[in-house]
Amino acid sequence: MQQIQLPRMSYPFPSLVNQFAEQANDQNTLWAQTFGLLKTEAALARFRKAKFAWLVARTFPNARYEELCILANFNTWLFLHDDLCDEAQLGKQASDLQAVTDYFTEILTGEIAEPDRGGPFAAALADIWQRILPFSLPAWRLRFIRSMEEYFKACRWEANNRAQGLAPGVADYVIMRPYTGALFVDLELIPLSDRTDLPDHVLQHSMVQRLALACNNIVCWTNDIMSCRKEAEQGDVHNLVLAIMHERNLPMQDAINETVRMHDEEVRIFAALEKLLPSFDPVTDEELLRYVGVLRSWITGNYDWSVLDTGRYQATPVPVTTPR
Numbered sequence: 001m002q003q004i005q006l007p008r009m010s011y012p013f014p015s016l017v018n019q020f021a022e023q024a025n026d027q028n029t030l031w032a033q034t035f036g037l038l039k040t041e042a043a044l045a046r047f048r049k050a051k052f053a054w055l056v057a058r059t060f061p062n063a064r065y066e067e068l069c070i071l072a073n074f075n076t077w078l079f080l081h082d083d084l085c086d087e088a089q090l091g092k093q094a095s096d097l098q099a100v101t102d103y104f105t106e107i108l109t110g111e112i113a114e115p116d117r118g119g120p121f122a123a124a125l126a127d128i129w130q131r132i133l134p135f136s137l138p139a140w141r142l143r144f145i146r147s148m149e150e151y152f153k154a155c156r157w158e159a160n161n162r163a164q165g166l167a168p169g170v171a172d173y174v175i176m177r178p179y180t181g182a183l184f185v186d187l188e189l190i191p192l193s194d195r196t197d198l199p200d201h202v203l204q205h206s207m208v209q210r211l212a213l214a215c216n217n218i219v220c221w222t223n224d225i226m227s228c229r230k231e232a233e234q235g236d237v238h239n240l241v242l243a244i245m246h247e248r249n250l251p252m253q254d255a256i257n258e259t260v261r262m263h264d265e266e267v268r269i270f271a272a273l274e275k276l277l278p279s280f281d282p283v284t285d286e287e288l289l290r291y292v293g294v295l296r297s298w299i300t301g302n303y304d305w306s307v308l309d310t311g312r313y314q315a316t317p318v319p320v321t322t323p324r
Contacts, residue, residue: 004253006225007260009303012271013296020065021057028053028072035127036120037080049311052076058301058309059186060294063193067135071189074128078182081121085155094159101152108145135192139200147185154179158238167237170247178213180238181220183298187212190294196287207277208288214270215295219302221263225256226306226313270299 018024029048038044053072056063060071085097106112107126115126136144154176161168168176178184190196202208221240228241232252237243240262245255274292279285306313 004229004256006256008307009222009260009263011267011296011300011303013300015300015304016058016061016297018057018061018063018068020063020068021054023065024057024068024072025051025053027069028076031069031073031124032076032080035124037076037124046311050079051305051309051311052079054309055302055305058305059298060189060193061297061301062290062293067192070128070131071193073124074132074189075186077121077124077128078185081155082182084121085159094156094163097156097159101155105145105149105152108141108148132192140188140191144185144188147188150179151182151185161238162236167246168243170240170243173238173240173243174217177220177224177240178216181216181223183216183219184212186298187215187295190291194290194294196290198284198287198291202280202284202288205278207273208291211270211273211277211292211295214266214273215298217266218263218270218299221259221266222303222306225259225263228252228256230313267299270295 029044032038032047033044038047052075053068056068056072056075060068063071103112103118103122104125107115107118107122108129112118112122112126116123133141157176158180160166191198224240224242228239229252231237231239232242237246241252241255241259244250244258245252248255248258250258277288277292280288
């Protein structure tokens with residue numbers, strides 16, 4: 001494996017941490033153990049090193065303790081489900097994955113009466129959903145379920161690629177990455193963390209949508225940069241660095257530099273757009289500011305978690321000059 005350098009990112013946004021980070025981290029470990037998601041001492045050790053709850057503490061800095069625990073448990077579920085798809089045979093079998101994800105969707109829609117029979121992942125998801133319901137309205141639940149279905153569809157796209165030995169091109173990968181990363185799902189949870197209730201016409205406004213997409217791209221492409229060595233060693237191709245590397249026949253370092261250039265352009269777009277957002281009414285404008293604040297926290301918090309907290313990526317960025 002060739003030697004690479006990961007450039008150190010910087011953002012024009014504050015880095016914040018939720019005051020309940022440590023307590024949520026303890027609760028999250030106990031929750032994962034209770035639902036049988038950590039079956040061995042080695043799995044528990046990896047889990048403790050990953051510090052998934054700290055990601056949520058950095059990205060939802062204003063959440064109250066109860067909501068922060070729900071968010072931590074849900075993101076833990078997403079990470080462990082992602083690992084199951086990436087590293088196990090399930091991630092290469094689109095038809096089997098379809099049955100599993102359909103079952104998960106039916107838990108959310110209330111069609112499964114006894115989700116505990118579906119195994120640890122089903123029981124854990126059902127627990128999260130039951131704790132979310134008291135905080136949510138029917139219209140929001142439909143939106144959240146639709147985002148989850150898009151995430152599951154993207155997981156099956158990856159599984160089909162693995163089964164057929166297909167490496168996605170850069171254009172296709174950029175289109176699908178916002179869905180495989182599940183960040184659109186996480187952004188649906190902003191009302192839970194920050195008590196916002198933006199109407200659909202605001203969430204669907206073209207500038208708000210592009211702002212959310214820029215946040216998504218920044219976060220997901222940062223993850224791709226941080227994890228490119230690990231995923232290359234595992235033989236996975238679902239990574240922007242690796243897609244650029246293969247499509248353009250570049251050394252990994254050059255592909256990293258190009259990914260950083262794309263990432264930096266999205267940061268500039270985000271910073272410009274947030275200054276141009278339209279005004280709706282005083283109450284909506286205040287809620288939109290809180291919504292944008294969480295997007296900012298996702299950008300800085302995801303990176304800070306990657307380099308300061310978690311042992312998931314085992315990568316140390318260094319300050320290097322990259323072409324613009």
